[in-house]
Amino acid sequence: MGQTKTKMMVQGAMIAAIFGALSLINTYTGSLFDIFICYGMVVPIVWYGYTYDLKHNFIVCIVSMLVIAMMGLPFFVISSISSCFIGLFIGESLKRKAKKETILLGTFVVTFINNIMIYEVFAQLLQIDLVSEMTVTYQEMVKLLPTISQTITLDMILSFIPIILIIMSVMEMYVIVLICQLVLSRLKIEFSGSFHIAMMHLSQKTGIVIAIVMFGSYILQRFVGVDSIYLTYLYMLATLSFGLQGLSFVCFYLIIKQKQKFMILAFLAIFLPYVGSLYVVIGILDIFSDLRKNILYNKNNNE
Secondary structure, three states: OHHHHHHHHHHHHHHHHHHHHHHHHHHHOOOOOHHHHHHHHHHHHHHHHHHOOHHHHHHHHHHHHHHHHHHOOHHHHHHHHHHHHHHHHHHHHHHOOOOHHHHHHHHHHHHHHHHHHHHHHOHHHHOOOHHHHHHHHHHHHHHHOOOHHHHOOHHHHHHOHHHHHHHHHHHHHHHHHHHHHHHHHHHOOOOOOOOOHHHOOOOHHHHHHHHHHHHHHHHHHHHHOOOOHHHHHHHHHHHHHHHHHHHHHHHHHHHHOOOHHHHHHHHHHHHOOOHHHHHHHHHHHHHHOOHHHHHHHHHHHHO
């Protein structure tokens, strides 16, 4: 018992020391790798929380945050706090064998709060002005494509800031959880299902809710004449959900056909005209039909 406690304390101290060293490296490199470091910091916290109890993992997080606060830059300090909370949550979730949907939702909540803190609450301290940055980006786009200003205004772009923060949070959530699974699965830590995007498959009940939101918000805006930015947000989020489901199906199909190297092209194709709409259609078909079962059935028959 005494040896276990000593081992636990030593390992916790090592994690705090590693975080301190990473904070120094980040400071000396001019914050070039702060985001990637923060993503990686989640892994040891998850491992420690899975191996030991929540109380001791929380103590390690507090000590680590104090060490980072003494030598880290403001942006890195705020992001590392988020990493510690995510590590606490995922570690405890894995220990309790929580569903992967629960892990994804909890991680998203923390990443979203972190982005709100960075881009809204502490924006002045961190010298971050998202509105100015998006304005400059829009002006550069107009210089390259002057006709774009006729269909997309600056006010329209700025009104999408909440959606952009949500999309950023979702991407960060996925990267963090995927890194944890890739690393910790090699340490014999079990995850409830795969977090690879090809394994994403929304249930028909969820699909019905998303479809009601998407078509309902579209009808209210287009035919009823309700002018609300919140309806636009709902429509975009619902469309993105179906689009991600479509992308998931494409990745699934490429894996079945043993063409995994083309998955990067599937991701890049999102930025091509009309491909996003095609993914939405594929996503709807994937949810409300047996496309995946039929593909697997045909594959087994061919073999």
